[in-house]
Amino acid sequence: xxxxxxxxxxxxxxxxxxxxxxxxxxxxxxxxxxxxxxxxxxxxxxxxxxxxxxxxxxxxxxxxxxxxxxxxxxxxxxxxxxxxxxxxxxxxxxxxxxxxxxxxxxxxxxxxxxxxxxxxxxxxxxxxxxxxxxxxxxxxxxxxxxxxxxxxxxxxxxxxxxxxxxxxxxxxxxxxxxxxxxxxxxxxxxxxxxxxxxxxxxxxxxxxxxxxxxxxxxxxxxxxxxxxxxxxxxxxxxxxxxxxxxxxxxxxxxxxxxxxxxxxxxxxxxxxxxxxxxxxxxxxxxxx
Amino acid sequence: xxxxxxxxxxxxxxxxxxxxxxxxxxxxxxxxxxxxxxxxxxxxxxxxxxxxxxxxxxxxxxxxxxxxxxxxxxxxxxxxxxxxxxxxxxxxxxxxxxxxxxxxxxxxxxxxxxxxxxxxxxxxxxxxxxxxxxxxxxxxxxxxxxxxxxxxxxxxxxxxxxxxxxxxxxxxxxxxxxxxxxxxxxxxxxxxxxxxxxxxxxxxxxxxxxxxxxxxxxxxxxxxxxxxxxxxxxxxxxxxxxxxxxxxxxxxxxxxxxxxxxxxxxxxxxxxxxxxxxxxxxxxxxxxxxxxxxxxxxxxx
Numbered sequence: 001x002x003x004x005x006x007x008x009x010x011x012x013x014x015x016x017x018x019x020x021x022x023x024x025x026x027x028x029x030x031x032x033x034x035x036x037x038x039x040x041x042x043x044x045x046x047x048x049x050x051x052x053x054x055x056x057x058x059x060x061x062x063x064x065x066x067x068x069x070x071x072x073x074x075x076x077x078x079x080x081x082x083x084x085x086x087x088x089x090x091x092x093x094x095x096x097x098x099x100x101x102x103x104x105x106x107x108x109x110x111x112x113x114x115x116x117x118x119x120x121x122x123x124x125x126x127x128x129x130x131x132x133x134x135x136x137x138x139x140x141x142x143x144x145x146x147x148x149x150x151x152x153x154x155x156x157x158x159x160x161x162x163x164x165x166x167x168x169x170x171x172x173x174x175x176x177x178x179x180x181x182x183x184x185x186x187x188x189x190x191x192x193x194x195x196x197x198x199x200x201x202x203x204x205x206x207x208x209x210x211x212x213x214x215x216x217x218x219x220x221x222x223x224x225x226x227x228x229x230x231x232x233x234x235x236x237x238x239x240x241x242x243x244x245x246x247x248x249x250x251x252x253x254x255x256x257x258x259x260x261x262x263x264x265x266x267x268x269x270x271x272x273x274x275x276x277x278x279x280x281x282x283x284x285x286x287x288x
Numbered sequence: 289x290x291x292x293x294x295x296x297x298x299x300x301x302x303x304x305x306x307x308x309x310x311x312x313x314x315x316x317x318x319x320x321x322x323x324x325x326x327x328x329x330x331x332x333x334x335x336x337x338x339x340x341x342x343x344x345x346x347x348x349x350x351x352x353x354x355x356x357x358x359x360x361x362x363x364x365x366x367x368x369x370x371x372x373x374x375x376x377x378x379x380x381x382x383x384x385x386x387x388x389x390x391x392x393x394x395x396x397x398x399x400x401x402x403x404x405x406x407x408x409x410x411x412x413x414x415x416x417x418x419x420x421x422x423x424x425x426x427x428x429x430x431x432x433x434x435x436x437x438x439x440x441x442x443x444x445x446x447x448x449x450x451x452x453x454x455x456x457x458x459x460x461x462x463x464x465x466x467x468x469x470x471x472x473x474x475x476x477x478x479x480x481x482x483x484x485x486x487x488x489x490x491x492x493x494x495x496x497x498x499x500x501x502x503x504x505x506x507x508x509x510x511x512x513x514x515x516x517x518x519x520x521x522x523x524x525x526x527x528x529x530x531x532x533x534x535x536x537x538x539x540x541x542x543x544x545x546x547x548x549x550x551x552x553x554x555x556x557x558x559x560x561x562x563x564x565x566x567x568x569x570x571x572x573x574x575x576x577x578x579x580x581x582x583x584x585x586x587x588x589x
Contacts, residue, residue: 029391031391031394031395033398078569078572078573081572081573081576082572082576084331084390084391084394085325085331085390085394085523086527086572086576088331088394089331089520089523089524089527089568090565090568090569090572092520092523093520093524093561093564093565093568093569094565096517096520096561096565097561097562097565100559100561100562104559214516215402218398218402221395221398225395257409257410257413258410260409261406261407261409261410262406262410264402264403264405264406265402265403265406265407265410267399267402268398268399268400268401268402268403268404268406269399269403270399271395271396271398271399271402272379272396272399272400272403273399275383275388275392275393275395275396275399276379276382276383276396279388279392
């Protein structure tokens with residue numbers, strides 16, 4: 001039972017990751033394979049705030065979101081001039097470099113040894129102690145993040161993002177400040193991913209750079225592709241499907257050295273399969 | 289950075305030479321990837337696993353099956369070409385028929401990359417698989433310490449560059465490729481069979497990546513994640529080299545190799561990869577057409 005609660009908590013965190021990435025990739029068409037960067041930076045920022053500065057969780061969460069948003073703004077800069085493939089390569093490199101920083105900046109991040117002993121969230125004096133309480137807390141944050149993305153996607157902001165995806169020049173011709181929209185998309189997506197990172201750090205209580213590699217970015221991309229890029233519930237569905245289905249394969253009892261890569265093979269196969277036969281994902285985009 | 293007993297000039301020469309070696313590898317990667325990219329405009333992520341596959345094929349033939357090296361390399365050529373063509377035939381071509389947006393092909397290629405990289409982990413484990421021979425005996429040429437392998441790398445790089453130039457400018461197939469690079473619709477109008485051109489491009493591009501794969505496998509063994517940094521290096525070399533200029537990727541690669549190694553003089557070695565990335569960003573922001581490139585067409589995504 002404890003395991004189910006834990007899995008549900010993780011799914012909640014990934015729903016935030018998927019919906020935030022959906023905003024960037026599904027709506028705005030900005031293909032970056034660096035989302036794990038914002039996730040990881042948020043996790044580290046939160047952990048360091050909790051461990052080194054001793055602040056309470058709400059402040060650590062905000063710190064995580066701010067730092068991630070700042071890093072996201074950094075990546076947004078190349079995105080203004082770069083299209084498609086160039087942005088992919090830039091984000092690719094960005095991901096590898098930040099991973100390298102997390103691994104090598106031992107003074108701050110303790111490198112591969114990671115940060116252990118991260119406390120569970122505390123809210124204004126009340127510390128969360130049971131896994132159920134944690135689940136509820138995480139889902140509360142997930143709901144808030146989901147609401148943010150929902151409102152954004154339904155509003156003019158979301159429509160402009162989609163316009164950018166379809167035809168950037170036309171959007172410019174209509175007087176839309178493309179730069180502002182792109183940077184905002186990155187900053188919002190980054191901040192939300194940072195929040196997810198903070199929740200993750202507190203849930204698992206130990207983080208190391210291995211959780212925030214390129215593979216992680218691929219996974220987030222896969223959740224959005226499978227669920228349905230460009231539709232709000234796509235992110236939610238994708239996160240759930242991609243966690244629940246492989247977890248049920250656990251009962252096949254494969255050796256760990258095979259199970260891990262086999263899971264990745266499945267993700268890759270899903271990407272190929274969906275691109276070939278159902279690029280719009282499970283939910284598919286609602287065409288207005 | 290100071291080493292007692294070694295003057296600055298010697299240091300510079302040594303690092304410049306190392307830069308040439310690495311740059312030659314990047315150049316080879318860039319040439320093979322650039323051929324495919326500028327002709328088909330597909331970001332062929334899977335090129336990274338074709339490269340890794342080539343390394344593993346040589347390993348299997350030479351170490352596991354005990355065959356002579358030339359046989360292993362020939363097998364690697366065949367497998368690489370087959371893989372490249374399979375990607376085109378089974379994945380990219382159907383998407384082209386369906387007028388899928390380029391991003392769809394890119395994500396599918398990413399999927400191919402993930403699938404094969406992890407199949408390598410399952411088949412060969414994550415440990416590097418070295419080849420038994422070694423050309424590591426150090427030798428000294430003047431102030432520079434090097435190995436036969438490193439010299440061979442530079443020579444192979446030069447040879448590959450000449451092969452690519454010869455192919456593009458001296459053969460009919462190469463001329464067709466240049467036509468497609470320049471303007472695919474026009475090429476089709478003058479009677480070039482685009483499907484066949486693409487298939488051949490993937491075959492040739494994949495074959496061209498084998499020498500680099502072999503050299504790296506000799507040096508460090510074949511490992512499942514060898515494709516990733518190679519792909520990134522290839523992409524950067526191509527973009528820095530210039531829009532539509534396939535041979536220019538060689539110069540992009542050389543530049544990267546030199547910059548990375550000379551940069552070590554000032555920055556720690558673990559930040560090496562950051563240098564190439566920053567070069568790319570600088571170019572893309574300041575001169576997006578690259579060193580030798582033509583007009584930057586606003587690439588649709």
